[in-house]
Amino acid sequence: MLLFAKNRGYKTLAKAVFILALFNINEPLLFGIPIIFNPIMLIPFILVPQVSLVIAYFAFWIGWVEPINEVNSWLLPPLLSGYLSTGGTAGGVILQIVILVVGVAMYYPFFKIMDTRSEGIDVTRIFNRRFFVNSDMAVKSKLASFIPSMQSNLQAQRDVERLNAEGEMILYYQPQVDVKDGQIVGMEALLRYRTRNGDILPPTFIQSFSQLQMMPELDYWVIEQAIQATSPYSSRPGFLLSINVSSDTILTKGFVKYLDKLIIGSSLKYEQIEIEITEELLVSDEVMTAEVINQLRTLGVSVALDDFGTGFSSLAYLSRYDFDKIKVDRSLIQKLDTARGKELLRIVVELGKVTNAKLVVEGVETHEELQYISSLGVRYVQGFYYYKAMPLDNIVTLMDAERVVV
Structure with missing residues (x-):
C-alpha cells in the first residue's frame, strides 16, 4: 500500500497502521482494505500463507536455513524474529525477505483491483x-473508517x-x-x-x-x-x-x-x-x-x-x-x-x-x-x-x- 497505492485513502491507512503492522498487528488492514469477507483479497489471503510455508519448508529441508531453535513472541517484528529464531544466522533473515517479496508479488495484482474498487475510490x-x-481540483477521497x-x-x-x-x-x-x-x-x-x-x-x-x-x-x-x-x-x-x-x-x-x-x-x-x-x-x-x-x-x-x-x-x-x-x-x-x-x-x-x-x-x-x-x-x-x-x-x-x- 505504501509503495504502490494510488488512492490517498489507502496511503493514509498504510501510514496509520504502519507501526502496528511492524509488530504483526494486522487487524486494521484486514478490515480496513478490507480483506475479510472480500472475494477479491481473499484469494491471496489464502494462497500467500500456503506458498510461504512451502518456501520455508524447502529452505529448511535443503539446509539453506538453520532449524528454528528458539520460539519468540509473535509481536517480534519480521527479520528480527527470523534472525533470533534461527540462532542469530543471516539465513533466517534472508528467508523472511524472500517470503515478503513473494507475498507482495502475489498480493499486488489483487490489491491493484481493490485500489479502484473499495471505499475511498478516487x-x-x-x-x-x-x-x-x-x-486543479485538490479535493480527493477520504478514509472514512478502518472498518467500512x-x-x-x-x-x-x-x-x-x-x-x-x-x-x-x-x-x-x-x-x-x-x-x-x-x-x-x-x-x-x-x-x-x-x-x-x-x-x-x-x-x-x-x-x-x-x-x-x-x-x-x-x-x-x-x-x-x-x-x-x-x-x-x-x-x-x-x-x-x-x-x-x-x-x-x-x-x-x-x-x-x-x-x-x-x-x-x-x-x-x-x-x-x-x-x-x-x-x-x-x-x-x-x-x-x-x-x-x-x-x-x-x-x-x-x-x-x-x-x-x-x-x-x-x-x-x-x-x-x-x-x-x-x-x-x-x-x-x-x-x-x-x-x-x-x-x-x-x-x-x-x-x-x-x-x-x-x-x-x-x-x-x-x-x-x-x-x-x-x-x-x-x-x-x-x-x-x-x-x-x-x-x-x-x-x-x-x-x-x-x-x-x-
Missing part, C-alpha cells in the same frame, strides 16, 4: 476524460462505474420567473443523466457518490460545467445562475478561493452567481458555515437558503445568517388544497419576508397554486407551471423571445 481518475476534467461497510461501498462503486459505461452526466436548467410579467429572472443548474439511448433521467445516483464520499468531486464538476456553459450569456440584463452545493463541498478547504478562480476565468460577474445551501450544512458546522457565507457575500456571490420550511430548525437560522434569497420548498405547495396547507404556507412566507431576502417558491405546477402564492406577495416562482428543466439552449431561445417582445 472517481476523478476513472472519469478523467468523461465526467471530471478539473486538473464493504457491501454498500462496493455496490455504490458498481453504480458509479455503470454510469460511465452506459451514458453521461449533463446539466439541465430550470428558469425562475417573475410572476408580475412572466419574465425569466434566473436559472438553477440541475444535474441529469443521459443514457446512450438518449433518455434523460433524474440524478438518483447521487446517493452512490455520497456513499463513496465523492460529493465534492461531483459538485465541482457541476459548478465548472455550469459556469463554463453560461459564461457567453453574461451580458444579458438580470442574468443569474443558481447552483446547489452540498455541505461536504461548501466546507471543503479552499472552496471560496476555488469558486473565485472559476468566476475570474469566466465572463460572469460575481453578482450573477448564486450558491444554494440547505439546512444540512447549517447543522454540520455553524461557525465555519457562517465564515463561508460571509466570504461568498464579500465576493459579491449571493447565497440562497434552499428547501426552507422543511427542517425543524430552519426558522432559527434566519436570525443567525444573512441570506440573499430564501427558496420555499415545494412540499409546502402540495398541501394547498387544504385550509391548513394554505395557512402553513402563508406563515412560512411571512417569516421569510422578515429577513428582507428575495422569496422564491419552488414546485409551482397549477394556475390555482400560482394565484394563491401571488396573493401572498411572492414575486418569484420556479416550477412546471412555467417551465420544466431544459437544456441551456432552450432557455436562451426563450430569453431571446422575451427581449423581442419587450
Whole structure:
C-alpha cells in the first residue's frame, strides 16, 4: 500500500497502521482494505500463507536455513524474529525477505483491483476524460473508517462505474420567473443523466457518490460545467445562475478561493452567481458555515437558503445568517388544497419576508397554486407551471423571445 497505492485513502491507512503492522498487528488492514469477507483479497489471503510455508519448508529441508531453535513472541517484528529464531544466522533473515517479496508479488495484482474498487475510490481518475476534467481540483477521497461497510461501498462503486459505461452526466436548467410579467429572472443548474439511448433521467445516483464520499468531486464538476456553459450569456440584463452545493463541498478547504478562480476565468460577474445551501450544512458546522457565507457575500456571490420550511430548525437560522434569497420548498405547495396547507404556507412566507431576502417558491405546477402564492406577495416562482428543466439552449431561445417582445 505504501509503495504502490494510488488512492490517498489507502496511503493514509498504510501510514496509520504502519507501526502496528511492524509488530504483526494486522487487524486494521484486514478490515480496513478490507480483506475479510472480500472475494477479491481473499484469494491471496489464502494462497500467500500456503506458498510461504512451502518456501520455508524447502529452505529448511535443503539446509539453506538453520532449524528454528528458539520460539519468540509473535509481536517480534519480521527479520528480527527470523534472525533470533534461527540462532542469530543471516539465513533466517534472508528467508523472511524472500517470503515478503513473494507475498507482495502475489498480493499486488489483487490489491491493484481493490485500489479502484473499495471505499475511498478516487472517481476523478476513472472519469478523467468523461465526467471530471478539473486538473486543479485538490479535493480527493477520504478514509472514512478502518472498518467500512464493504457491501454498500462496493455496490455504490458498481453504480458509479455503470454510469460511465452506459451514458453521461449533463446539466439541465430550470428558469425562475417573475410572476408580475412572466419574465425569466434566473436559472438553477440541475444535474441529469443521459443514457446512450438518449433518455434523460433524474440524478438518483447521487446517493452512490455520497456513499463513496465523492460529493465534492461531483459538485465541482457541476459548478465548472455550469459556469463554463453560461459564461457567453453574461451580458444579458438580470442574468443569474443558481447552483446547489452540498455541505461536504461548501466546507471543503479552499472552496471560496476555488469558486473565485472559476468566476475570474469566466465572463460572469460575481453578482450573477448564486450558491444554494440547505439546512444540512447549517447543522454540520455553524461557525465555519457562517465564515463561508460571509466570504461568498464579500465576493459579491449571493447565497440562497434552499428547501426552507422543511427542517425543524430552519426558522432559527434566519436570525443567525444573512441570506440573499430564501427558496420555499415545494412540499409546502402540495398541501394547498387544504385550509391548513394554505395557512402553513402563508406563515412560512411571512417569516421569510422578515429577513428582507428575495422569496422564491419552488414546485409551482397549477394556475390555482400560482394565484394563491401571488396573493401572498411572492414575486418569484420556479416550477412546471412555467417551465420544466431544459437544456441551456432552450432557455436562451426563450430569453431571446422575451427581449423581442419587450
